[in-house]
Amino acid sequence: MKSHDVRVWGIRKRPYKTPSYDVRWKVGDAPPCSETFRTKALADNFRAKLLRAAQKGEAFDTETGLPDSMAPAKESRTWYDFARAYVAMKWPHAAPNSRDSLNETMTLVTTQLLGDRPGRPADDVLRRALRGWAFVVQASDEEAPPVDIANALRWVAKASLPLATLKNPADIRRVLDSLKLTRSGAPAAAETVRRKRAVLFNALAYAVELRELPENPVTLVKWKPPKVTKEVDRRVVVNPRQARELLAAVSYVGGYRRARGRRLVALFACMYFGGLRPAEAVALRRPDCTLPETGWGSLILEKTRPTVGKRWTGTGEVHDNRGLKNRPTNETRIVPIPPRLVRMLIAHIEEFGTAKDGRLFANERGGVVASTTYWRVWDEARHLALTPEQVASPLAARPYDLRHAALSSWLNAGVDPTEVAERAGNSVEVLLSRYAKCLDGRQDVANRRIAELLGEGDGQEEEPGGGT
Incomplete structure (x- = not known):
């Protein structure tokens, strides 16, 4: 609780064998506060800071008795410690696929926020430790991790950079850029990048909520994820x-x-x-x-x-x-x-x-x-x-493409989009945006109408000079 009602009393000398000096002050209705110093100069300096803060109109905390400018600096939490706490908070209410995505993103970001500390584990051991143990909420009766995994986790806890590191635009950009790559260094799928960015954004929003960060660092840089293609590729439709x-x-x-x-x-x-x-x-x-x-x-x-x-x-x-x-x-x-x-x-x-x-x-x-x-x-x-050519093509490459074929064929047959959306479990907006390019015959209709507008009949252009 904060208060602007502050009274600072004069310095009181304690007449002991080794003299000491007390600074006493009171904040609101809270009991008086005091600090003891070995020299009068130190006591004077502390009292002067209290008076300057009060004169500037700073609010004083009723528990510590100190203004924000004199509050002890809070030790910055490490990213690893925060990430584990965030996973523990989200885990009970997250769907299994969401847990997998959460685990994957926290693992990737953690590897980007490790300091140059001796004894770094091998990359495969580090990944197994993070993916299989650090960011999985284990049951109380789960067995302890193997020795190499336990050692890797201890190293990560010591090597992890402070969460506050992400306030630096260069560091948050470096982390965001890592989301665009797969483990092999190849470009990641646009949907995968979008999903990981969403997980990171939500995690850092939680850090802001806990007052670990003043604002979400993701919003501080101009960084755009790859565009996600929402339209169904008509080549997959049988x-x-x-x-x-x-x-x-x-x-x-x-x-x-x-x-x-x-x-x-x-x-x-x-x-x-x-x-x-x-x-x-x-x-x-x-x-x-x-x-x-x-x-x-x-x-x-x-x-x-x-x-x-x-x-x-x-x-x-x-x-x-x-x-x-x-x-x-x-x-x-x-x-x-x-x-x-x-x-x-x-x-x-x-x-x-x-x-x-x-x-x-x-x-x-x-x-x-x-x-x-x-x-x-x-x-x-x-x-x-x-045929071999069709097997090598995207045609019905996934079982899910049968659903794409069903919905696009219903739309092509003239079924009302509202009815198709109801049967499919989609909104009309999503349905039409995804299957717009799968509707056959639209190009022929457009060509015919344009030809009629130009007075070209069947669309064949007359030879110059006409002829009879």
């Missing part, structure tokens, strides 16, 4: 014939006996015919499906099961179990599905049944289908269904 051929090829992956591919045909079909995200399809349960014998059915989406890794879930499971993307917890989305997908889901259930918890898609042991599993199957199916 047409209906290619989609059918790819789904057929999936059924051949792994052969008939292992059924590795056949187990996933309907999973990929949900992405193409229903526009589902892969993690939504993986989480789909039988009670969420309305599958009539004829006509359209529907899916009620409530959960996603993204693959994130045991380290980040905190439950010991590889897959997170969370709600729909960009939706409140427990909110659902209803997706109508065409008769073809209804038949494929019915056939899948008849052949493979469901997992114990009702999931439609499971691996051979009944577990959640890992992203690495369906990526490998998809890669093999592309080599079976596409």
